[in-house]
């Protein structure tokens with residue numbers, strides 16, 4: 313006969329067994345025996361007598377669940393009816409809602425209506441043996457990403473401001489480590505009362521976020537003023553903003569031109585001169601600039617990478633094609649030349665495949681390729697306001713990079729040591745030095761070894777700061793003469 317080790321069961325099953333056995337005052341083993349007996353007799357109970365707890369926030373519990381979870385505390389005010397609409401508004405934003413009703417709230421909305429809309433059991437009693445068996449108020453306080461109190465009554469806010477915990481709602485609010493959004497609703501005289509003013513100020517000092525109240529007609533005939541609860545849609549939008557804050561997009565509205573990868577310089581139709589650049593650094597910069605809100609044009613030599621999403625990619629082979637595409641992409645606000653462009657190409661490129669002959673090796677004559685960085689840096693009309701070059705060196709890294717900065721006329725140089733021992737060429741990590749000019753001095757900012765993605769994010773952050781500083785300076789008033 314097989315034996316069953318409870319310890320090895322799935323966490324959810326273990327919790328279910330623990331709760332069910334406690335409810336029925338049996339040991340877990342006895343409970344398993346009873347369940348098996350019921351199954352055999354065909355008297356199976358529903359598998360969830362009450363919610364299976366978990367200590368993780370709702371958003372992390374399962375990929376199949378909505379992205380975020382809110383514990384909605386409904387206080388005892390006339391505006392409680394608006395919370396029914398709020399549940400719907402939150403759910404349409406893929407936010408799971410678990411509701412707590414104060415005793416007073418149940419005078420205004422029924423647990424049945426709230427439960428039907430939220431598709432969840434409704435909680436209201438601090439001393440509920442079922443949910444308090446495993447400290448349900450702590451779970452309700454933590455198994456969510458945000459707590460919303462709507463309506464936040466004067467009474468509930470007074471309790472919060474003073475740390476009371478004598479009912480489920482106030483105990484949850486005292487036990488939570490999540491952000492709390494309050495939507496106050498009350499008569500204007502209650503709102504303006506000195507006690508409420510003190511409590512609101514205290515709650516704001518404690519880090520609570522308030523939405524509303526709005527001003528308008530009150531439920532009480534002939535009364536108007538500040539005290540109406542914000543509309544459900546306003547509260548849902550505020551909740552969503554707290555749950556999913558907008559990602560900063562410091563390069564929004566900027567056009568960034570980036571080159572990446574090696575170039576292939578043909579010897580004949582089947583052979584070429586190349587270098588070991590993988591394009592990973594340039595592609596990572598393109599992705600980071602795109603994530604920062606920029607419109608990105610990436611001119612890439614032959615690489616084995618997929619195009620970064622949201623980036624316009626122009627694929628080229630040779631240095632001359634790269635220059636052509638770079639020029640076609642102007643104007644740009646920022647140009648970052650990360651490609652390892654071949655310095656030379658074959659002057660006498662074979663039209664047909666070169667043949668081995670007894671005359672010996674074919675003489676390959678090299679001529680200089682166009683210098684893309686210098687060409688763009690020295691433009692008069694269409695020079696991007698910020699031009700950044702890369703210096704890949706195998707010796708005298710900083711000195712060579714400093715002289716490159718002066719020679720090419722760009723604004724910054726990102727210098728990296730590409731000696732074979734560093735593994736930078738083709739690798740995933742990079743150690744770079746950002747060389748720039750400040751007040752006629754050359755500044756060297758050496759960064760620690762990072763992944764190429766981290767280098768890209770850091771570089772884009774520097775670019776964003778420089779662009780912001782520049783636009784601030786552009787707006788600065790002329791000094792008085």
Ligand SMILES: Cc1cc2nc3c(=O)[nH]c(=O)nc-3n(C[C@H](O)[C@H](O)[C@H](O)COP(=O)(O)O)c2cc1C
Nearest residue numbers: 387388389390391414416417465466467468497498
């Ligand atoms: C008809 C009626 C309407 C009420 N409306 C509000 C209200 O809008 N805002 C408020 O703060 N209190 C209101 N109250 C008072 C609260 O219901 C009362 O302070 C209660 O204790 C609040 O309990 P709670 O904070 O636990 O929900 C109202 C009371 C009644 C009888």
